[in-house]
Amino acid sequence: MGILGYPLGHSISPAFHTAAFHHYGLDTRYEAWQTPPEALAASVACLREVGYLGASVTLPHKVAVCDLVDELDPWAYAIGSVNTIVNQEGSLIGFNTDAYGFIESLRAEAEFEARGKSAVLIGAGGASRAAARGLAREGVASLVIANRTLSPPPALACELRDSVAEVLALRLVSSDLRDRLATADLIVNATSVGMQGGPSEGRSPLEEDTISPNCVVLDMVYIPETTPLLEMAGHSGARIVSGLPMLIYQGAAAFEHWTGKDAPIEVMFAAARRALADHVV
Ligand code: ATR
Numbered sequence: 001m002g003i004l005g006y007p008l009g010h011s012i013s014p015a016f017h018t019a020a021f022h023h024y025g026l027d028t029r030y031e032a033w034q035t036p037p038e039a040l041a042a043s044v045a046c047l048r049e050v051g052y053l054g055a056s057v058t059l060p061h062k063v064a065v066c067d068l069v070d071e072l073d074p075w076a077y078a079i080g081s082v083n084t085i086v087n088q089e090g091s092l093i094g095f096n097t098d099a100y101g102f103i104e105s106l107r108a109e110a111e112f113e114a115r116g117k118s119a120v121l122i123g124a125g126g127a128s129r130a131a132a133r134g135l136a137r138e139g140v141a142s143l144v145i146a147n148r149t150l151s152p153p154p155a156l157a158c159e160l161r162d163s164v165a166e167v168l169a170l171r172l173v174s175s176d177l178r179d180r181l182a183t184a185d186l187i188v189n190a191t192s193v194g195m196q197g198g199p200s201e202g203r204s205p206l207e208e209d210t211i212s213p214n215c216v217v218l219d220m221v222y223i224p225e226t227t228p229l230l231e232m233a234g235h236s237g238a239r240i241v242s243g244l245p246m247l248i249y250q251g252a253a254a255f256e257h258w259t260g261k262d263a264p265i266e267v268m269f270a271a272a273r274r275a276l277a278d279h280v281v
Contacts, residue, residue: 001258002033004043004065005058010197010223012275013056013251019271020255023264028053035061044068047087053258054086056251062096062126069094079133081126084254095257098127099134101250102188102218108249109241110216112186114138120180122146122172122205123190127220129156131188135164142166144180148191172205181210187233189219194227204228213237222247223276248272 001021003013017030033055035043040061045068047055057065062081066072069085069092076082082094106112114135121128124147132143143164145157150171157169170177181187193200206229211217217233222243230240252263 001028001030001053001055003030003056003058004033004035004040004061006034006036006060008032008034008058011058012247012272013058015275016248016251016268016272017056017255019267020251020264021259023267024259024261026259037061037064040064041068044085044092047085047092048090049087050090052087054084054092056254057083057085066094068092075099075133079126079130081129083250084257086257095254096130097250097253097257098130098246099137100253101246101248102131102220103134103138104249105241105245106186106216106218109245110218110239112216112239114140114186116141117185118142118144118180118183119186119188120144120146120177120184121188121190122193124156124169125190128188128190131190131220132156132160135186136160137163140164142168144168144170144177144184146170146172146174146177146180148172178210181206182212184212184215187211187215187217187238189217189221189227189229192221194219194224194229195221196223202228204232206232208232209236211236211238215239216241218246219243220246225276244269244272244276 021028065082071093073095076094076096079096084095086093157167160167192198193205211233215238217238218241219227219229220243221227225242233240255263
């Protein structure tokens, strides 16, 4: 078992998946498989061999893998990306558990139910797409997709028009965004802004004084666990959710696809926190 990505310096998936396998007394190995794009097809093909349960998939391969598996589950098909591959007797099935991880982390950490609510998603890439699909499925009433660039307008806004009453694409610098943020029930950072070691380390995608105290703010960045955005949101009294629970819950769903066993959530959280603290990242 392993995770396919490039580069993989930051991945804590081996730590928490290995802990989950050990919890069940399984000696399954789960490794970080550094896979440059030119090696992806061969690496995925290897997963068909007996003995492989499958693999996790992360950046930059989530879209390319769609074309390398034999079947896509409805979430992977709708989101257009795969984060989990299951080897079913030589046949590869691509799943996407990111939307589940996102919705479940909001539910578990902030008792947030999306039905009838308004949400602002910052970013319009793959992570934002998974969140948008999850929120649409849960019955969110209004979705604003705020992105640095709007050219071309995020295709996502168009796709969601039939399932969400109000969908709007705004530029991050738009003055309308301030009003939307002030009344939003949920604000999500689905960009890498604030990520340790990234080009926007130490920064927040939003300015001060834009977040209301009645809002839940989720940052998909999980290193550091409290990002500048979450710090700002915390100061304004909003409920905050770090990216770590989303990572664990998407991994938990993947574990269940591979093994058919209930994921040991607490064991996975503890292993992930140890890995973060030990700088095994
Ligand atoms: P992922 O699959 O993690 O979502 P992605 O598909 O590459 O990754 O999408 C990255 C998102 O983060 C995009 O919405 C990107 O904005 P652009 O479409 O304008 O490139 C956004 N993003 C990345 N760096 C950013 C920054 N410094 N400020 C604002 N948005 C940023």
